[in-house]
Amino acid sequence: MIVERRGWRVRGLKLWLPLGFFLVFTLFPFYWMAITSLKPNSELYSRKIMPLIVYHPTLEHFVNLLTETSFLTWTYNTMLVAVVSTGISLVFGVMLAYPLARMRFAGAALVSFAVAATYLVPQPLLFIPLADIINRLGLGDTLTSVILTYPTLLVPFCAWLLMGYFKSVPHELEDAARIDGATRLQTMFRVFLPLCIPGFISAGIFAFTLAQNEFLYALIFLTKTDVRTVPVGAIAELVRGDVFYWGQLMAAALLGSIPVAIIYSFFVEHYVAGLTSGGVKA
């Protein structure tokens, strides 16, 4: 970088002031989520007292959430669905990305175009026909319905990200394995894929957060309490009639966000690598 000899005032103006603004903008909703979930109802619904502080923190909303609602079931469902659909997507993603990135075959251009096209198809274009298809298959209100449909969003994305990663691996190791008599499958499993673990982590973390985030299919396919995921459960069941249980809603939002945030925090660098390499569904 160019050495700029400027004082801390300039640095404050050019760096910390705008950075502070963006940080406050980014974090305020999370702060608000956290303190609302700790406020007793008397503070929650008072227009008099300063709202940014909790005077008498309480865990009552968390206790109610965990005992009176099916929040734990929803969490379990969300995790199960996210993990299974991420797994399926990684397997299918490899099956697409490996030949597309490492081999030449007739029709490769067509396949990669098809993957790119499915990557860009917005979900709302498909939910009505899919709702009908899922109903006819008798899969309504089963977790299978979302486990089957989430990979349609995740596979193209995983394939795309992995293709980029696969292309960056040098060919020599595979060539050596082939010359030593390894079959293509052996080369792939024993030599190639172990080199690509960072790529799998990037794609996996990404797919996992996308799966946790999915709402539309879950909203349509899952209408019974015991099969719902956290986002759908929170919206559909913590709002009873026109009454909003804000404390519980915020506790649910917070607890629902924490697992993703923790996993994300462990793999930030992989996540950023994935984000910036392929672009993402946002």
Place this chain on the structure above:
Amino acid sequence: MSAHTETLTRPAIRPRAKPSLRRWTEREGVFSWLMVIPPVLFLVALVGYPFVYGIWLSLENRPVARAGEFIGIGNFVANFHDPVFWQVAQNTFVYTFAATALKMAGGLALALVMNQDFRFKNSIRAIMLLPFIVPTVLSTIAWMWILDPSFSVVNWFLIRWGIANPGPSWLGNPSLAMFSLIMVNTWRGLPFYAITLLAGLQTISPELYEAATIDGATALARFRYVTLPLLKPVIFIVTMFSVIFTFSDFQLVYVLTRGGPANATHLFATYAFDVAMGAGQFGLGASIALSMLPPLALLIAGMAWYMRGEKQ
């Protein structure tokens, strides 16, 4: 030498007793297709088929749980005469353009700010991405409470500082509701823009800036003639994703306003949802959802065309 050939060749020519099927699957083209076919079939079954089926549905009059009746382009004609449909189209365009512009400007600003050297850079970058990774519906619930009609924290400050009393109804007034949605969308999408553009900025060689500085370029000129042209491909990709997924947004609107007040914030996706799932008109709903496709394709084609023009 000839005396030794027998012993030498025996291990070397050991005939491979592999079945010919094995040899067939070892061929590059065959192996590739065997790998690719299962995921391709999966995508054809659950993306390709629903897509085509959606087109078919859009040509039918089909109340829920009843047999459809083919009516040609009847649904599209009905949409054409439906003022709500045009309102929805307008909302979607306003929402997409405003939110994308804000995300682009804010994201670029944040990326430039973060492209300086400072402590805790990686941690701050990680924190900045939180809105993007936390499930949208859950963070939107927090926004719903921030913008609540009676207990909005924003209004608490507006009233306390004597700016407005009573505070505005952030989700109850048609234009304000749209404004609020655009802000929340910006909040969620800005980090993606910023971090991707930051990665783009970091690939620009410092020598280019040094050369420009030596040539007497001001900071503004360096940005205009070095940064921006080199960043354009990244900006294009990010904007394309942003446009597609803002245009087809569902979650934010469904949680915050459900399209209200008086359809002022309905987008194609939420309106199609209401018509198909709420009113049970699958055919009409499918036709509304499908109406997203031409404008979206045009937008993307236009952007691609613009980019190509820039390159030449």
